[in-house]
Amino acid sequence: MTGRRTAAIGAVSVLVAIGVWYLATERLELVSPLALPSPVAVADRLVALHDTAYLGETIWGHTLASIQVMFAGWLLAGVVGVPLGVAMAWSTPVRRLVYPTFQLLRSISPIAWIPLAIIWLGIASSARIFIVFIAAVVPWVVSSMDGVTGVNPLLIKAARTLGAGRRTMTDVVLPASLPSLLAGARIAMGNAWTAIIAAELLAATAGLGFVALNSSRTLDTPTLLAAMAVIGLLGMLLSYALQWLSAVLAPWARKA
Amino acid sequence: MRRPTETVRDPSAATGSTPKLSIQDVSKTFESSRGSVQALTATDLDVQEGEFVTIVGPSGCGKSTLLMIASGLETPSSGRVLIDDDPAGPPGPRRSVVFQQFALFPHMTAEQNIGFGLRMRGGLTRARKQELVAAQVETMRLTGFEKAYPSELSGGMQQRVAIARALVLDPEILLMDEPFGALDAQTRTAMQDEMAAMRSRLNCTILFVTHSVEEAVFLGDRIVVMSARPGRISHELSVSSDFEWKRHQIEHAMSERSFNELREEVWRHLHAGGTRRAVHDAPDGGHDDAPDDAPGGG
Amino acid sequence: MTAPEAATVARTGSLTPARATARNAQWAAASVALFVALWWLASAWTTEGLVPNPWEVAQTFWELCTTPFAELTLPGHVLSSLSRWGVGFAWAAVLGVLLGLSLGAFATVRAAVTPIFEFLRYIPPFAWIPLAVLWLGAAQSSAALIVFIAAFPPVVISTQVGVAGVDPALLRAARSLGAGRLRTITQIVAPVSVPEIFTGIRIAVSNGWMALIAAELISGTEGVGFLIIQGQESNNVTIVMAGMVAIGITGAVVTGAVNLLGTRLTRWRKTSETAN
Numbered sequence: 092m093t094g095r096r097t098a099a100i101g102a103v104s105v106l107v108a109i110g111v112w113y114l115a116t117e118r119l120e121l122v123s124p125l126a127l128p129s130p131v132a133v134a135d136r137l138v139a140l141h142d143t144a145y146l147g148e149t150i151w152g153h154t155l156a157s158i159q160v161m162f163a164g165w166l167l168a169g170v171v172g173v174p175l176g177v178a179m180a181w182s183t184p185v186r187r188l189v190y191p192t193f194q195l196l197r198s199i200s201p202i203a204w205i206p207l208a209i210i211w212l213g214i215a216s217s218a219r220i221f222i223v224f225i226a227a228v229v230p231w232v233v234s235s236m237d238g239v240t241g242v243n244p245l246l247i248k249a250a251r252t253l254g255a256g257r258r259t260m261t262d263v264v265l266p267a268s269l270p271s272l273l274a275g276a277r278i279a280m281g282n283a284w285t286a287i288i289a290a291e292l293l294a295a296t297a298g299l300g301f302v303a304l305n306s307s308r309t310l311d312t313p314t315l316l317a318a319m320a321v322i323g324l325l326g327m328l329l330s331y332a333l334q335w336l337s338a339v340l341a342p343w344a345r346k347a
Numbered sequence: 348m349r350r351p352t353e354t355v356r357d358p359s360a361a362t363g364s365t366p367k368l369s370i371q372d373v374s375k376t377f378e379s380s381r382g383s384v385q386a387l388t389a390t391d392l393d394v395q396e397g398e399f400v401t402i403v404g405p406s407g408c409g410k411s412t413l414l415m416i417a418s419g420l421e422t423p424s425s426g427r428v429l430i431d432d433d434p435a436g437p438p439g440p441r442r443s444v445v446f447q448q449f450a451l452f453p454h455m456t457a458e459q460n461i462g463f464g465l466r467m468r469g470g471l472t473r474a475r476k477q478e479l480v481a482a483q484v485e486t487m488r489l490t491g492f493e494k495a496y497p498s499e500l501s502g503g504m505q506q507r508v509a510i511a512r513a514l515v516l517d518p519e520i521l522l523m524d525e526p527f528g529a530l531d532a533q534t535r536t537a538m539q540d541e542m543a544a545m546r547s548r549l550n551c552t553i554l555f556v557t558h559s560v561e562e563a564v565f566l567g568d569r570i571v572v573m574s575a576r577p578g579r580i581s582h583e584l585s586v587s588s589d590f591e592w593k594r595h596q597i598e599h600a601m602s603e604r605s606f607n608e609l610r611e612e613v614w615r616h617l618h619a620g621g622t623r624r625a626v627h628d629a630p631d632g633g634h635d636d637a638p639d640d641a642p643g644g645g
Numbered sequence: 646m647t648a649p650e651a652a653t654v655a656r657t658g659s660l661t662p663a664r665a666t667a668r669n670a671q672w673a674a675a676s677v678a679l680f681v682a683l684w685w686l687a688s689a690w691t692t693e694g695l696v697p698n699p700w701e702v703a704q705t706f707w708e709l710c711t712t713p714f715a716e717l718t719l720p721g722h723v724l725s726s727l728s729r730w731g732v733g734f735a736w737a738a739v740l741g742v743l744l745g746l747s748l749g750a751f752a753t754v755r756a757a758v759t760p761i762f763e764f765l766r767y768i769p770p771f772a773w774i775p776l777a778v779l780w781l782g783a784a785q786s787s788a789a790l791i792v793f794i795a796a797f798p799p800v801v802i803s804t805q806v807g808v809a810g811v812d813p814a815l816l817r818a819a820r821s822l823g824a825g826r827l828r829t830i831t832q833i834v835a836p837v838s839v840p841e842i843f844t845g846i847r848i849a850v851s852n853g854w855m856a857l858i859a860a861e862l863i864s865g866t867e868g869v870g871f872l873i874i875q876g877q878e879s880n881n882v883t884i885v886m887a888g889m890v891a892i893g894i895t896g897a898v899v900t901g902a903v904n905l906l907g908t909r910l911t912r913w914r915k916t917s918e919t920a921n
Contacts, residue, residue, distance in 0.1 A: 104757035200854060203858050207877075207885050446814050453914065
């Protein structure tokens with residue numbers, strides 16, 4: 092099937108889906124607007140939230156709140172996770188002592204840490220950063236460890252014979268493990284985005300998850316769906332942005 | 348017009364009876380985003396009942412395409428395929444195919460692979476199916492490996508399973524697409540001998556595609572030489588069954604003068620088409636299609 | 646986790662497998678002992694009640710197994726969670742494989758569904774929790790719906806990848822042996838894709854489990870997630886930690902069971918992997 096035909100079918104399918112949604116809600120009123128408002132109502136709300144405050148912030152303010160916390164947790168996880176992963180790959184004693192515990196702890200869902208985070212840190216942004224950190228650190232560690240152990244040993248030998256010495260790590264091993272690391276960064280970003288939404292449902296005073304939960308409690312479904320739409324779009328944007336970044340940083344590994 | 352003018356028609360092929368398999372005016376053009384590629388120009392080929400025809404040619408000459416069209420798996424852009432003078436239609440048990448890389452189902456045991464076609468056909472009792480499979484297992488010397496998965500079998504064994512899977516359906520026509528191309532040299536020689544021996548037992552018509560000139564000469568009653576860009580039949584020659592080496596092993600055959608004369612003749616025709624190929628080398632790499640040894644002094 | 650394991654195996658290569666396993670177990674024990682020691686120090690150095698020590702958590706774990714908290718014992722909460730997880734996961738596995746197969750096999754279905762699916766899968770499952778509660782109330786079924794939403798996409802994607810990766814030669818072989826389209830899909834395409842499908846199933850298992858915990862935290866009336874949020878509301882860190890231990894163990898057991906099933910179903914492939 093040609094690309095043009097695929098695009099056409101896709102467009103028709105999206106239009107039909109929205110059309111059915113519109114007919115079922117706005118025209119035929121098959122479902123209660125409390126359960127599912129019409130797409131028009133959701134779009135209206137989205138436009139309104141652009142400059143009207145809801146729970147103290149516009150939709151932009153809430154988005155910014157979510158993204159800031161998410162980036163902080165994601166970065167912190169990278170700063171801790173990458174050195175840990177590299178150390179576990181590079182040094183046998185470190186791996187033997189840390190890896191089993193790491194495996195043990197990662198079997199606890201990041202979400203299950205939320206109550207603990209609330210007790211320890213309250214509902215401040217540090218609690219949410221902590222949750223994002225827990226969710227994002229695993230892929231950072233795993234991908235940097237896999238990346239380093241996956242480096243062809245011949246490359247390391249070659250670097251040594253060429254006199255790389257201590258620079259083997261920085262000049263050969265790290266660049267060679269970059270594709271794996273970037274893949275891990277992308278997974279970590281996805282996890283972080285998922286985790287921030289969950290954390291905001293339980294411990295927040297701003298953010299898109301906070302908006303979603305509060306709007307559902309006041310049965311304000313248009314706002315709930317508007318928040319979900321923004322969450323989906325941002326998740327998609329973040330994923331594409333990191334894909335693009337991977338292609339720029341490690342162009343030799345297109346399909347990593 | 349039934350044949351490109353430069354082709355030399357071998358008189359022995361033009362017998363009066365109805366051919367078992369008749370490929371008439373068949374061509375194939377592949378459409379891609381970068382335009383269309385003609386894989387095969389209008390081609391005619393008749394194969395008589397019980398005949399063993401080998402098709403030899405370089406990478407990109409359309410020999411596999413021709414075989415796939417004959418099997419019904421590929422539809423020709425023009426022309427038609429007849430079996431006993433009737434349109435061949437979709438693929439079916441009258442024509443069995445043995446594929447280049449064996450194409451064994453990895454999740455089925457040897458036995459299950461061999462029985463697959465029987466299960467698809469239906470109408471046979473369980474006992475009858477088991478009996479037919481067991482008979483193939485025995486003739487293909489696979490006893491003891493019935494329950495093995497393809498990944499547990501050697502290349503030669505996998506190939507025997509693939510042949511058994513095709514033969515169990517008792518096909519009228521057997522289509523083989525470089526069946527020995529993926530084997531190592533020793534296994535390959537053994538399989539060539541086995542194929543020659545098997546031939547006398549089989550009562551079916553065989554179309555056999557290969558890139559090995561020796562294989563084509565050793566196995567074929569008739570050799571069809573194809574050339575590339577555009578893919579076409581450039582020559583046909585028949586091999587008399589009177590040659591003594593036909594009943595020997597391929598190792599012995601290769602030291603016979605008559606074998607080597609035939610071999611050189613095929614190489615000459617390949618080379619005539621090959622001068623063009625040197626200029627437009629196949630873009631697809633053709634690792635398994637290229638002739639494996641260069642013509643001596645040509 | 647295959648790479649570091651492979652590295653360990655490579656480094657202990659001179660040992661027999663049994664002795665290598667024993668040595669790995671010793672190191673794992675050392676690692677856990679070190680962790681427990683650090684935990685103990687942390688509880689000693691922090692304010693009373695903020696970080697309970699491992700012994701207190703173990704005791705509470707045992708008490709929770711016999712004495713009900715938030716109406717059920719700990720095993721009761723675990724079973725309650727598992728039953729909802731099971732319903733959501735089963736639907737996700739069945740419908741996910743079916744959708745994945747159709748996406749892989751039919752270009753038209755793929756073209757029509759992909760844009761909608763691609764957008765919806767970027768909405769984290771947790772974001773659906775408020776909507777699910779709105780639709781189905783705080784009932785069992787809303788948690789099962791969240792499990793389904795979390796587990797469905799990985800199954801669909803991996804099945805589609807598996808189908809796309811099936812060697813076209815196998816399809817030709819099936820066709821030439823007389824298999825129609827439906828039988829080619831059920832007897833060749835689906836079983837050959839099983840290893841890929843299981844990659845997705847494994848992700849679905851843990852995604853679903855995580856989403857269930859979240860749903861129970863927010864709108865649960867029972868289950869391990871509900872247990873730990875109740876622990877938090879009564880400011881009892883020991884109960885929270887005991888619940889977290891239960892969540893970790895249950896998650897690991899379920900993952901292990903699914904892995905076992907996956908290895909059994911793909912036995913034909915394993916031999917080829919070790920051979921190559």
